[in-house]
Amino acid sequence: MELNFLDLFQGINTLVQGFSTDPKIAFGRVFLMALGMLLLYLGRKGVLEALLMIPMGLGMATVNAGVMFFSAYDPATGINVVASQTQPLAGTLFIAPLAQDTDALMNILQIDWLQPIYTFMFSNGLIACLVFMGIGALLDVGFVMARPFQSMIIALFGELGTVMVFPLAVAMGLNPGQAAAVATIGGADGPMVLFTSLQLARELFVPITVVAYLYLGLTYGGYPYLIKLMIPEKLRALPMPMEKTRAITSNEKLVFAVVACVLLSLLFPVASPLLLSLFLGVVIRESNLPNFHELLSNTMLYGATFFLGLMLGVLCEAGTILNPVVLKLLVLGILALLISGIGGILGGYAMYYWSGKKYNPVIGIAAVSCVPTCAKVAQKSVGPGVIVLPHALGVSISGVITSAIFAATLIAFLLPMMQRG
Template sequence: MNIIDFIVSNFNEFLSFTGFANATVGNIIMIVVGIFFIWLAIKKDFEPLLLVPIGLGIVLGNIPFRADAGLEIGLYEDNSVLNIFYQGVRQGWYPPLVFLGIGAMTDFSALISNPKLILIGAAAQFGIFGAYMIALALGFEPNQAAGIAIIGGADGPTAIFLSSKLSPNLMGAIAVCAYSYMALVPVIQPPLMRLLTTKKERLIRMQPARRVSQLERIMFPIIGLLLTTFIVPSGLPLLGMLFFGNLLKESGKTTRLAKTAGSALNDVVVVLLGLTVGCSTQASEFLTMNTVFIFLLGAFAFIIASSTGILFVKFMNIFLPRHKKINPLIGNAGVSAVPMCARISNNMGLEYDRHNFLLMHAMGPNVAGVIGSAVAAGALLGFFS
């Protein structure tokens, strides 16, 4: 072989390794989807902390290469860097660490001062079980239906945790769907809130919450941990870390640990979680009819969960005295997208009465939704295990 043939042969071999030679239509579609997620995050400010890592992960996971080259660079290739990072998703390490951060950042005072608000968070979980029944009707296996239904809780880490245990083959679609609807909370919920409430109900002013003592704030995570985990021990990884993080915050003696859990550690985990979840959406695995059904079911579950929370507040108001009525605009916060849903409740209240601040009231059902979705996930995991 002369030198020209050698160069041509090597050049052709090089070309066979490039993305241009290995790209499929599916790869191009998913790369466009990833760029669209990044656009939504940056241009529309839709949860950039979530959508930027996920969007770039979708692009990264769909860069085409020769699967038989033995390069060990793909997410699903043993010993690759991405595969090592992905173990945190697959083995369920990241979600409990996210819950630790949520607990360390969250103030449960609104819920402690008005315990009946936990009923709103519980009512909003109806979307999970409604979507579960429909998923079964569509032909999904019971464990797959459970993984899909948890999207109704609007809690990405919970959806990842449960699907990694019950339906790992659908985890990428479930995770992207859950985070997508979390990011679209400002688009989906306001029309529902206007549709299901009257102008008179939107103008309801709630009584200021009572002051919660430090002892109550310290006792809450301990009592909450015991009550929830005795009911659903299978929810221990999520509930245990949530209440642990909150105890670090409220004890007054571990402020440094609480700040680390709620900031630096949480940020690192969210980056790895978002990136690897995005990378898991390889076109060959993601572009299927099951993914379409998952997104439709996720939308249904989320709409039902939001609507049920609002309608349950209206039901509660039938039995409450006039001076203790609850503004139904906080019912949407029963889903566990913290604090996005609470902010939407507040913004809607100010839209109709610029002196009606609902943020702290809405935080009650919002944090109750976090607990409720973790309990629901634990119940489903325990049942199907």
Template sequence: MQNILNLFQGIATLAASDPKIIIARISLIFLGMLLVYLGKREILEPLLMIPMGLGMSAINAGVLFFSNGQQGNLFVDPLITDPKALLDILQIDFLQPIYTLTFSNGLIACFVFMGIGVLLDVGFLLARPFLSMFLALCAELGTFATIPIAKALGLSLNDAASIAMVGGADGPMVLFTSLSLSKDLFVPITVVAYLYLGLTYGGYPYLIKLMVPKKLRAIKMPPKKASRAVTSGEKMAFAAVVNTVLCLLFPVAAPLFVSLFLGVAIRESGLKHFIDFIGGPLLYGSTFFLGFLLGVLCEAHLILNPKVLILLVLGIIALLLSGIGGILGGYIMYFITRGKFNPVIGIAGVSCVPTTAKVAQKSVNEVNPEALILPEAIGANICGVITTAIIAGIYITLIPAFLK
């Protein structure tokens, strides 16, 4: 029997593990399969969930014995720090080079952000700058309010700020912030972020129905007064100026800012080959490896950390509060304009581009097919990306200084 177990080491390591590890491994194997299924059905984002689910199942099934009798895998070792040991492991674990050279330093998050920049038309923001900024700031409620809640639940300030960034609904931003502030928990925080971001499309419509009655959801936005279109030169100037100012104010988050606005500038430059590369192979390749590596990092010891359950609860709270804050911002604009503003637009300030803008438009169309709110929603949505990046820069800059 022992010889058979030695032949199939995945089963042998399972049999030799503590009961907690056995349950955790089996649970994560089936959770990975569930993510693949939900991704295939497009209930969750398939671009992330399919590679993440397969990686999660594989890492928990593919555990083997090493020559020293210890258990391990041939995927990646995220905890290794000794330079000599790192050089050795780079030649053994097949995902270690990708993790070490693109993941642990935030490069893969910057690649994704660059791709997002290529997809953003900041003309919607520049056409309504004050409205977009106001709604985006209101939709950051979860990013701020989750910190004291997390502190009350026993998390450190660094960990609290990292999980609060889930309220910004921007996966690369959560990854970058948690890598800077909370390296020990960046894997569960980032996994929680991406799992919950996939739920925004399914969950936010119910929040809209709960907070906004049909009569208000049906409001048609008044036609915008005729004005000249925002030129590509103005969009490039906006990207250059805002990027420079933000890098000057928050140098620690400069890689994120320059990645986003470089993408915007390339979009407006009309450089087709760059646009096709950054918005295609770079963005989708980075998204694939981001999802796959996050799945592979979800090994059994992860869910045995008692903080993971707290992170799961706080992630939901952060996204819920941000959605509520956005809708409250929409209500404020409704009263300011004396009933001429559709409060549903406020939820688009949550920066899950373009999901929340599409959710807002879909919710409105269910009660009034003739109501078009997408231009205002996209402006708030794009501004939400920028405000979330600014908040990430503030947290990464100020929190370490505050703790000194």
């Protein structure tokens, strides 16, 4: 019996054979391993969001390295097939996201170690709800209540990417459901993108979600350059006007959260799981329940975000990411976030002129909700001694609400048409 030296090291063997049988996938694996390590490094350096990018980067690098041969089991579909002797099946022991057959899924749950998390938390949107609960527990809705008009107007400008990319995606050949799902990346609300793609584009759920979170992580490094490009230094150094605002009590915030949750669920029931999750976190924060607040804002939020990043990383297999339609998603996703960023800054300018040139337009970038990342970007982009964070947080929280409204409207409008068609 002869044993090829490479048979001992299957990850290398699958890569070597891949260069002769499918060079695109082989080069893709090498690129994604390098990209994963780069994301990890940028997360470690604080250039990108560390909590998301460190597990995502390591998972991306590892899943493309740990490819092995299977003799009869196809890890992509979970189906037993007769493998060719000359071209054995290749796969990993992480996740099989495309499995549909119930018997195959039960086999996968016993084999792939992250499959239970994917099946019972990721592919049904539960992990997005857990993240929203944690975010809600950190949100102070008093920032919105103090300036509801200004915050919501600017937040609407931040949805420009969603509005403009939807028809563009249809023109590029995506069906309306797929176009709507990728367009919601413009709202910069990861859980909302995950939820929308589950409803409208299940066949592209994995790549759309991966692209969305990958780009959301990049906003922290990219938006400061957009701000410098569109807003001159003189305006970035503009101090905010003194305002007479009264202290908003916890009871008032509690009432706001309850009314907003019920009213928005009444109007947009398709988004009610995420709305309930968000406002439940707010209610816990304002109800003086320290143990529950600690659970949601720390344990649940950081745990769910960590596993979300890890899941996204291991979903970045070369075979999935190199699907030709993913190139369209990459282009459309970055366009959606770019246009939304431009729209948010235009909203900041609108408020600047409306206020008699007293409002710092940098606050507009926070309209691309991505709580609290874009609010932090706004604060870091202004001149020394200028405080815009309270206003930016109000805009950012409003952006969460407007992104939910836009996503729910698209789902409510398109889902019945897709089911009839």
